[in-house]
Structures are given as structure tokens and as C-alpha cells.
Amino acid sequence: MNSTYTQPSRTQVHLSINDEQKNLLLSYSYSIAQARSKADLSSAINDRLKRVCGMKDYLISTIDEATHTHGSFLINANSHYARRADFKEMMNARFCINDGLANMVLNSADPVPFSIAGQAKRCDAPGYVAFWRAMGISKIVGVALRVGHQHIGILWIEPDKDADSEILTGGFFKGVVAQLAIALANILANERAAAHLKEIAHYKQQLAEERTYSQQQAYNTVSNKEVIGNSPQMLEVFNRVERVAYSDTTVLLLGETGTGKELIAQAIHAASPRKNRPMIKVNCAALPANLVESELFGHEKGSFTGATERRIGKFELADNSTLFLDEVGELPLEQQAKLLRALQEREIERIGGKSPIKVNIRIIAATNRDLLKEVAAGRFRSDLYYRLNVFPILLPPLRLRQTDLLPLARFFIKKFSGKLNRKVEGLSKKAEQELMAYDWPGNVRELEHVFERCVLMATGPTIKELNLFTDATDKPPGKYCSNTAVQTLEENEREHICHVLRLCNGKISGYFGAAGLLGVPVSTLNSKIVKLNIAKKQKVFSNGHQAVL
Numbered sequence: 001m002n003s004t005y006t007q008p009s010r011t012q013v014h015l016s017i018n019d020e021q022k023n024l025l026l027s028y029s030y031s032i033a034q035a036r037s038k039a040d041l042s043s044a045i046n047d048r049l050k051r052v053c054g055m056k057d058y059l060i061s062t063i064d065e066a067t068h069t070h071g072s073f074l075i076n077a078n079s080h081y082a083r084r085a086d087f088k089e090m091m092n093a094r095f096c097i098n099d100g101l102a103n104m105v106l107n108s109a110d111p112v113p114f115s116i117a118g119q120a121k122r123c124d125a126p127g128y129v130a131f132w133r134a135m136g137i138s139k140i141v142g143v144a145l146r147v148g149h150q151h152i153g154i155l156w157i158e159p160d161k162d163a164d165s166e167i168l169t170g171g172f173f174k175g176v177v178a179q180l181a182i183a184l185a186n187i188l189a190n191e192r193a194a195a196h197l198k199e200i201a202h203y204k205q206q207l208a209e210e211r212t213y214s215q216q217q218a219y220n221t222v223s224n225k226e227v228i229g230n231s232p233q234m235l236e237v238f239n240r241v242e243r244v245a246y247s248d249t250t251v252l253l254l255g256e257t258g259t260g261k262e263l264i265a266q267a268i269h270a271a272s273p274r275k276n277r278p279m280i281k282v283n284c285a286a287l288p289a290n291l292v293e294s295e296l297f298g299h300e301k302g303s304f305t306g307a308t309e310r311r312i313g314k315f316e317l318a319d320n321s322t323l324f325l326d327e328v329g330e331l332p333l334e335q336q337a338k339l340l341r342a343l344q345e346r347e348i349e350r351i352g353g354k355s356p357i358k359v360n361i362r363i364i365a366a367t368n369r370d371l372l373k374e375v376a377a378g379r380f381r382s383d384l385y386y387r388l389n390v391f392p393i394l395l396p397p398l399r400l401r402q403t404d405l406l407p408l409a410r411f412f413i414k415k416f417s418g419k420l421n422r423k424v425e426g427l428s429k430k431a432e433q434e435l436m437a438y439d440w441p442g443n444v445r446e447l448e449h450v451f452e453r454c455v456l457m458a459t460g461p462t463i464k465e466l467n468l469f470t471d472a473t474d475k476p477p478g479k480y481c482s483n484t485a486v487q488t489l490e491e492n493e494r495e496h497i498c499h500v501l502r503l504c505n506g507k508i509s510g511y512f513g514a515a516g517l518l519g520v521p522v523s524t525l526n527s528k529i530v531k532l533n534i535a536k537k538q539k540v541f542s543n544g545h546q547a548v549l
């Protein structure tokens with residue numbers, strides 16, 4: 001360090017300030033007292049102080065007491081520093097207080113001058129010394145900014161070549177620095193208060209949106225509490241739900257439309273530690289392509305035409321809760337990339353936002369598409385598929401779990417008798433037979449609608465016949481459902497087994513094996529594979545498993 005300044009006498013200091021400087025000083029005092037922002041502070045220094053004190057340039061760094069670091073807070077925006085490529089990096093960097101310069105300044109009551117060439121020789125010189133050197137700066141004076149005994153920052157001055165060096169050591173300069181320190185402390189306090197207000201506003205908005213969301217979802221959540229099923233396939237589903245619910249593991253729910261994927265998503269969320277916050281649902285199929293990003297990640301006010309207010313996206317809304325991505329297979333490819341990034345980083349950026357936001361979410365995704373086929377067709381990103389397919393749960397179609405039909409029918413009769421205020425108790429033998437013989441292309445949803453109609457139409461305590469609409473247009477399009485050709489039960493079974501085998505990468509037994517997903521013993525599945533002639537077109541996967549493609 002090169003410390004060559006000596007404390008001048010009072011008379012010397014008085015002599016070194018001329019009338020113009022006194023006027024500037026007065027106007028500096030006035031403007032610094034009004035400073036409420038960085039911009040105010042900057043103009044007080046640029047327009048007035050620089051000339052009084054003979055500064056070529058300056059930089060203010062602030063101190064983070066908690067982490068014992070210092071880093072840039074305010075620079076002269078017109079400075080020649082700002083044009084350098086590494087300028088931004090230097091501005092964002094933080095340095096240890098005990099870096100050999102900052103600690104010397106903070107421990108000194110007077111300004112401390114440094115020869116940059118001398119400092120650059122130190123092998124442990126902080127990064128900003130090399131930066132200053134590269135800028136051709138030969139000398140820097142560091143001045144501690146304190147309020148009372150608390151260090152709040154450092155004013156780094158690059159003195160003008162022909163400046164009167166005694167000015168920086170005089171009593172008047174101490175006064176100038178004290179005013180600067182108070183202004184800086186006020187601005188820092190304002191910034192902290194603004195940040196807290198922003199955070200409070202954010203939580204208020206999140207709460208308001210959660211409340212609106214919960215009101216919209218109220219009917220569904222209350223009415224969908226029970227999941228009915230005693231077929232081996234549904235018992236396997238319940239077993240998987242129990243195993244995965246308490247963790248944060250990503251779940252992929254697969255199955256035709258109306259098989260209960262959303263209901264299972266709710267059951268998983270309700271059994272998870274996140275249950276006290278509402279599960280947030282996004283229906284990927286219902287999002288207009290140009291709004292997907294805003295819906296998922298939110299946007300800042302004015303970030304695009306029509307963004308008249310700031311909006312919190314579903315990812316942020318689901319913070320500390322579960323995000324249910326329904327119909328994820330419908331998401332356009334471009335948006336899949338954005339979703340993948342958010343899932344990988346677990347952080348999002350609002351459209352027009354300045355910084356990323358961390359989110360703590362559990363993902364449950366659902367689709368009625370065969371995602372592997374979608375991947376093969378180039379419609380679904382394979383990396384996203386593998387990110388989602390961590391713990392798949394397959395909801396079997398209703399036609400393959402006949403033993404669930406009667407319990408479900410009884411459940412819906414009870415539900416709608418209560419809701420519609422009807423005294424309907426059960427089904428006639430004929431209606432039961434009709435129930436068992438029907439194909440249920442719309443799965444549980446169709447069954448539910450049929451019983452709502454039946455309860456409404458019933459003339460006594462027993463439903464005598466089912467109000468089945470056989471019109472093709474009434475049937476929701478399931479994956480296996482066709483409006484033109486009706487598949488036999490055997491064809492259906494074959495196709496379903498093939499689908500599950502593909503899902504399990506050909507694995508039949510054990511964890512994530514097809515037998516488990518189908519809810520049948522391995523021996524039963526093997527004999528069905530033989531019986532349905534599935535084994536003939538085997539494909540051997542790289543992992544050694546075999547499956548039909």
C-alpha cells in the first residue's frame with residue numbers, strides 16, 4: 001500500500017475551497033439530503049461532488065455484515081468502466097472484507113490511498129485490482145462510509161491527475177462523506193423496505209389466487225374424496241398410491257379418459273405432507289399455445305400486449321404444494337422444452353421477469369396418450385418423458401375390471417340420491433345385467449353420468465333399466481374406443497396388455513413389471529401372452545427385457 005497523505009491544517013483546507021466550490025458544496029448538501037434512490041445519489045455525486053473533490057471517477061460498494069463481503073452498489077453510469085466486457089461480472093461479484101484493501105479502509109478514520117500497480121503485485125490481490133489495472137487506473141483512494149460505528153460501505157475514488165490531494169483529507173471532506181453515508185443508509189433501508197413490500201404483495205397475490213382457485217375447485221375436491229374399487233388392478237393402484245404418496249417423487253398417471261387419473265392425483269396429494277395447501281391443476285390441453293408460458297410461469301405487468309397486471313403462474317402458485325399437469329401429452333413441443341427446464345432446475349422465470357424464482361413443487365402428470373408412441377412419433381420429447389415417468393401408475397379401463405362395476409354403481413346411486421334428493425336404493429337384476437354387458441367406452445365418467453340420469457329418471461326405489469345412450473356421438477373418445485369398429489373383448493385385452501408391456505419396457509415381473517401394473521399374477525400374464533399370441537413378435541430391449549411392439 002502507498003499511504004502518502006498527511007493530515008493538513010484547518011487553514012490549509014479553508015484555503016483550498018474557493019467560492020464556486022463552496023456553492024457546489026451547499027447544493028450537494030441539499031441534494032444529498034433529498035436522495036431517496038441510487039439515481040438521486042448518483043446525480044448528487046456526478047453533478048456536484050466530483051467537481052468539488054477532484055474525482056475522475058468513483059464507485060460505492062456496500063458491506064454485507066452477515067457474510068463479511070463487499071460488492072458494488074453504485075457506479076458512475078457514464079464511467080469508462082461500464083464499457084468493459086467483464087464489467088457486469090465485476091459488478092455482481094462479492095469480495096471478502098479481509099481482502100487487504102477493504103479492511104484497511106474500514107479500519108482507518110482517514111481516506112486510504114492505494115497504488116494499483118503496487119497492489120497488483122500481491123499474489124492474493126482481490127479480482128477488482130486486476131480490473132482497475134486493466135482500466136489503466138494508477139491510484140485509488142478508499143473512504144469508509146459509516147453511520148455511527150456501523151460500517152455500511154466504501155467510497156472508492158479515482159482522483160483526477162491534477163486534483164488537490166489535500167482536499168480528500170480535510171475536515172470538510174469528512175463532512176461530505178458523513179452526509180453521503182447517511183444518504184446511502186437511507187437508500188439501503190428504502191430498498192430493504194421495498195423488497196419486503198414486494199414480498200408481502202407477492203404473498204397477498206398468491207393467497208388471493210389460491211383462494212379463488214380453491215373456490216373453483218371446491219366442488220371437485222369435496223365430491224371426489226372416495227376412490228372406489230376392489231378389483232386386483234385397483235388394489236394394485238391403491239398399493240402404488242400408498243407407496244409413493246408421502247415422498248416428493250414425480251408420478252405419471254396413465255390411462256384412458258375417465259378412468260380416474262385426476263381422482264388418484266388428488267388422493268396422492270391428500271396423503272402427502274403437502275396436503276395443507278391446495279393441489280394446483282393445469283389442464284395442458286386447454287391452454288392456448290400463446291398463453292402456455294404465462295399460465296405456467298406467470299408474467300410481469302407490461303411484458304406483452306394484454307399483460308395489464310402482474311400474474312403469478314401455476315408453478316409459483318403450487319410452491320410448497322403439488323402441481324398436477326393434466327393431459328401433459330397435449331403440450332406443444334416448444335412448450336415441452338420450457339416445462340422440462342422448469343422441472344430440471346426447479347426454478348422459473350416470469351415472462352418479463354428479471355430474476356429466476358425457486359419453487360418447491362411436487363409434480364403429478366397425467367395423460368391418456370401412449371407417451372412412448374408419442375416419443376417415437378416425435379411429438380413428445382423423450383427427455384421430458386423420462387423426467388415425468390419416474391413412478392408410473394396405470395389406471396385400467398373399466399371394461400377390464402368388471403368386479404368394480406357394481407361397487408361403483410352403488411356409490412354413484414348413493415351420491416346422486418343425496419345430491420338430487422331422491423330415494424333410490426339399488427338396481428334391478430335386469431339393470432345389473434345391462435351394467436355388466438355394456439362396454440363402458442367412457443369409463444367411470446360415463447358410468448357416473450349414466451347413474452346421474454338413472455337416479456333422476458327413477459320412479460321408485462329401484463333402478464329398473466339403465467339409461468344407456470348407444471349413439472356413437474355420445475361416447476367420449478377413449479384411446480381404444482372407435483366410432484366405427486367395435487373391438488372384441490379379446491382384441492381389447494390383447495391391445496391393453498401390449499400397451500402395458502411397452503410401458504414397462506417389456507418387463508413382466510417385479511417392480512414396475514407389467515403383471516403388477518395389470519394386477520394379475522405373473523403366471524396369469526404369461527399364459528395370456530401365449531394365449532393371445534403376443535409372444536410371436538417379440539422385441540428384445542437393450543436391457544434384456546422382451547416385449548411386443
Ligand SMILES: Nc1ncnc2c1ncn2[C@@H]1O[C@H](COP(=O)(O)OP(=O)(O)OP(=O)(O)O)[C@@H](O)[C@H]1O
Nearest residue numbers: 224226227228256257258259260261262263444445
Ligand atoms: N375409482 C373411482 N371411484 C369413484 N369415482 C371415480 C373413480 N374413478 C373415477 N371416478 C369419477 O369419474 C369421473 C372421471 O374421473 P377423472 O376426472 O379422475 O378421470 P380422468 O382419468 O382424469 O379423465 P380425463 O383423462 O378425461 O381427464 C370423476 O367424477 C371421478 O370422481
